[in-house]
Amino acid sequence: QTVVTQEPSFSVSPGGTVTLTCGLSSGxxxxxxCPSWYQQTPGQAPRTFIYNTNIRSSGVPDRFSGSILGNKAxxxxxxxxxxxxxxxxxxxxxxxxxxxxxxxxxxxxx
Amino acid sequence: xxxxQESGPGLVKPSETLSLTCIxxxxxxxxxxxxxxxxxxPPGKGLEWIATIYYSGSTWYNPSLKSxxxxxxxxxxxxxxxxxSSVTAADTAVYYCxxxxxxxxxxDWGQGTLVTVSS
Numbered sequence: 001q002t003v004v005t006q007e008p009s010f011s012v013s014p015g016g017t018v019t020l021t022c023g024l025s026s027g028x029x030x031x032x033x034c035p036s037w038y039q040q041t042p043g044q045a046p047r048t049f050i051y052n053t054n055i056r057s058s059g060v061p062d063r064f065s066g067s068i069l070g071n072k073a074x075x076x077x078x079x080x081x082x083x084x085x086x087x088x089x090x091x092x093x094x095x096x097x098x099x100x101x102x103x104x105x106x107x108x109x110x
Numbered sequence: 111x112x113x114x115q116e117s118g119p120g121l122v123k124p125s126e127t128l129s130l131t132c133i134x135x136x137x138x139x140x141x142x143x144x145x146x147x148x149x150x151x152p153p154g155k156g157l158e159w160i161a162t163i164y165y166s167g168s169t170w171y172n173p174s175l176k177s178x179x180x181x182x183x184x185x186x187x188x189x190x191x192x193x194x195s196s197v198t199a200a201d202t203a204v205y206y207c208x209x210x211x212x213x214x215x216x217x218d219w220g221q222g223t224l225v226t227v228s229s
Contacts, residue, residue, distance in 0.1 A: 001173075001174070034213060034214060034215045035215070036214075036215025036216070036217075038157075038217070045206060045219040045220065045221055045222050046157065046206075046217070046219055047219070048215070048216050048217055048218070048219075051214050051215040051216040052213075052214050052215060052216075055216075057216065089156060089157050091157075091159070091215050091217075093213070093215065096170065097162055097170025098159075098170060098172070098173075099159040099162075099215070100159065101149075101156060101157040101158060101159060102156070103156045104156045104157070
């Protein structure tokens, strides 16, 4: 069974840059996997931030960007702010209508 | 403005069937542009995609849950539903209904509903 991998946790200083990644237990992530990213704050539903590799959802600050880096999808936050502290999940489309989420990354800004 | 509202029992006994409904408003559930999803999140854990349905009735299931899950749509009531049979404590989770566009991970999420499996 395919596993989607994410860093369990990450820390960034205010104003700093951080890159979260989304990989596969076997193989490389490409645009065809439609990698997408969601932010979730405690007690709230997830919110789509980036979809299909690099398309920002409406209202998402442009300090958030998505890309493919090497064999993984990446979410980069440039100029991190305190309210970016959240859980971030990625999802990959496996084809045939199937989606698989990563385990999530808990981002701390301090 | 799309609104998705989950409804159903918050407590289900082990071995019984969990049933949830998502009421869709602000957009036609019969729009050919969208697919309708169920996603869950156990307390303190990550997200798990459960199933997707198209307005025509085409369905796609998570292989790990497929034997226990049924997703259905009622376009006349603008709603879609989830049934999960033979539940155990491991099925305790917040269940979200969602929508996405074909070939895009642009999920729009309902607020979610907590379902606890306990006797």
